[in-house]
Amino acid sequence: MxxxxxxxxxxxxxxxxxxxxxxxxxxxxxxxxxxxxxxxxxxxxxxxxxxxxxxxxxxxxxxxxxxxxxxxxxxxxxxxxxxxxxxxxxxxxxxxxxxxxxxxxxxxxxxxxxxxxxxxxxxxxxxxxxxxxxxxxxxxxxxxxxxxxxxxxxxxxxxxxxxxxxxxxxxxxxxxxxxxxxxxxxxxxxxxxxxxxxxRGGVRITLDADLRPDAYHSGNWGGILRNPATTLAGAIASLVDGHGRIQVSGLLPPELPDSVRAALNGVVVGTTPGDPELDAGWGDQRLAPAERLYGWNTLEVLALGAGDPDRPVNAIPGRARAVLQLRYVAGTDVDGVAPAIREHLAAQGFSMVDVTADASFRxxxxxxxxxxxxxxxxxxxxxxxxxxxxxxxxxxxxxxxxxxxxxxxxxxxxxxxxxxxxxxxxxxxxxxxxxxxxxxxxxxxxxxxxxxxxxxxx
Missing domain, CATH: 3.40.630.10 (Zn peptidases)
Structure with missing residues (x-):
């Protein structure tokens, strides 16, 4: 001592x-x-x-x-x-x-x-x-x-x-x-x-709906030209819903091991003064907050853009892009992330959305x-x-x-x-x-x- x-x-x-x-x-x-x-x-x-x-x-x-x-x-x-x-x-x-x-x-x-x-x-x-x-x-x-x-x-x-x-x-x-x-x-x-x-590891995923080089008047072409922003919003919602729940099994680990669940039992997150208040109903509600943070995968939208939201014009944009990040735990098939997303988007009718993925730390x-x-x-x-x-x-x-x-x-x-x-x-x-x-x-x-x-x- x-x-x-x-x-x-x-x-x-x-x-x-x-x-x-x-x-x-x-x-x-x-x-x-x-x-x-x-x-x-x-x-x-x-x-x-x-x-x-x-x-x-x-x-x-x-x-x-x-x-x-x-x-x-x-x-x-x-x-x-x-x-x-x-x-x-x-x-x-x-x-x-x-x-x-x-x-x-x-x-x-x-x-x-x-x-x-x-x-x-x-x-x-x-x-x-x-x-x-x-x-x-x-x-x-x-x-x-x-x-x-x-x-x-x-x-x-x-x-x-x-x-x-x-x-x-x-x-x-x-x-x-x-x-x-x-x-x-x-x-x-x-x-x-x-x-x-x-x-946890990280995979940065870029979704790009680059449909045409020009924007077209929404009154003259609305309803007959595919809107890349609407398309991208739908594609993202098919991957992770509006409550933060991943919708594609290929983006999840196979299980939450019992040893991990036991280790996280009783762990409370977000208790330091100044921490943001945890959002009720966000993420997979079958898991405790500590299990979601330390034992499971999350798919987050980091950036999303089309047109100019500060100065919008009455035109259907030609392109929309988003950057997402999959935070994943050991056991996830990280090499299968991009193929799983492409296959899922194609099945949902979003094959026009280009997918690229780059892993950082495993x-x-x-x-x-x-x-x-x-x-x-x-x-x-x-x-x-x-x-x-x-x-x-x-x-x-x-x-x-x-x-x-x-x-x-x-x-x-x-x-x-x-x-x-x-x-x-x-x-x-x-x-x-x-x-x-x-x-x-x-x-x-x-x-x-x-x-x-x-x-x-x-």
Whole structure:
């Protein structure tokens, strides 16, 4: 417990804030040319010294995909007889899509009460700093970790992790481990420590009813020319009804596993002050809200357009387009999504609607009954001030499939953010109490790895 008190004191003293301020100052935007230089500086000036300070041998690797940035790997081997932990983080952040509030700058860490504002505070610099700090505290206290450590940093997570799959496949020996423990994404809510085991995937679907190059007067041609906007509205309604219920079986997972249902039993969503009120009657009412969010698929319309709604004219538009997104869980036939939509629309008389689909992160999860899961949950419950929520996966996307499917690892995600952190938006922030509790939980979890049962080893 003395070590956990040191973890609390490290945040309370201001030391964690001061170090995070240095990290935030690097504008490591992965989708901007000027951000690439900042990323390289961040790897060399921040992460490499942090890993060497943990006794790691550090190597930088070129990305097999030219669209992505380099990878940084640190390796510390204490004994081949010990378990091996793989940690993960991403050095890049998103760019600025809007204006921050007065007095706030994305590249300057600013405290306002319990909120620490700055780009990357929640996604992902604050989170991987918790991991690095917990490891550093453990090493300083014991003089050893009690396990072998591998740490992988990527630099393109915010642009879809290009090349990560290929790099992991090429470097399986370098990245081999017994378990992944990483921090990204949000907790269930600000007050609830959370462990999640994977991520939903995402498929972006574009529907395009491009029927003619010109618009035609609605009085002269209405009723005899097909309206692409009306057609597109009908096509969308045949995929997902007006109450958010998916209508095509090929867009759904085969089942909600009993283990997932049991894990989500009692999980309540949308309880943080400022969260939007959940809409009654929206989505599949056979499922509880937590089951809909974390255990099932949703089809959302992200953008929809035809003509100019601000200045409409009396003409039938020639084209209408919509962008939808399928958020899906493990078990979904993601490769069959586009064919299923095309077949369904053709059967409904909408063969004139063109369908394209692009997948981002693939859905994946570690089984709830994996022994690493019960070990981690019991370890965290022993030190947390309230029960730890166990989510089979969180609602967003992460490259978890790289670790489960390519490297064959059990994956444990211990997030140190919350749904209202405004990641990817102006005024992104980390909550000081979450950082404090997160450092305690991470320190306790890492401290227990060395004494984990040998049966957990691969």
């Amino acid at each position: 003395e070590l956990l008190e040191k973890a609390r004191a490290h945040v309370d003293s201001g030391a964690f804030f001061a170090e995070l301020a240095r990290l935030v100052a690097y504008p490591t935007v992965s989708d901007a040319p000027e951000g690439r230089a900042a990323i390289q500086a961040y790897l060399g000036e921040v992460l490499t010294p942090a890993l060497t300070g943990l006794g790691c041998e550090v190597s930088q690797h070129a990305n097999p995909d030219p669209a992505g940035g380099p990878f940084l790997v640190g390796v510390r081997v204490e004994s081949p007889e010990l378990p091996t932990l793989l940690c993960y983080g991403h050095a890049d952040v998103v760019g600025e899509a809007g204006r921050w509030s007065d007095g706030l700058d994305p590249w300057t860490l600013t405290a306002d009460g319990d909120r620490w504002y700055g780009r990357g505070t929640a996604d992902n610099k604050g989170q991987h700093l918790v991991t690095l700090t917990a490891l550093r505290l453990l090493l300083a206290e014991r003089g050893k970790l009690g396990f072998n450590l591998k740490f992988l940093f990527e630099t393109g997570e915010e642009i879809g992790s290009p090349g990560l799959d290929e790099f992991a496949a090429q470097e399986k020996d370098l990245l081999s481990a017994d378990v992944l423990i990483a921090s990204d994404g949000p907790r269930l809510d600000a007050a609830t420590p959370t462990l999640f085991l994977g991520a 859905a994946s999860r570690t089984p709830v009954d994996n022994p690493w899961v019960s070990w981690a949950k019991s370890t965290l419950d022993a030190v947390a001030e309230k029960p730890v929520a166990l989510l089979p996966n969180f609602g967003g996307g992460l490259p978890n499939h790289v670790f489960t499917d390519v490297l064959g690892l059990a994956t444990l995600w211990l997030p140190h953010s919350y749904p209202g952190c405004l990641q990817h938006a102006p005024d992104e922030h980390l909550l000081a109490p979450v950082a404090r509790e997160g450092l305690v939980l991470a320190t306790a979890l890492f401290g227990a790895i060395g004494s984990a049962p040998p049966t957990l080893r691969r």
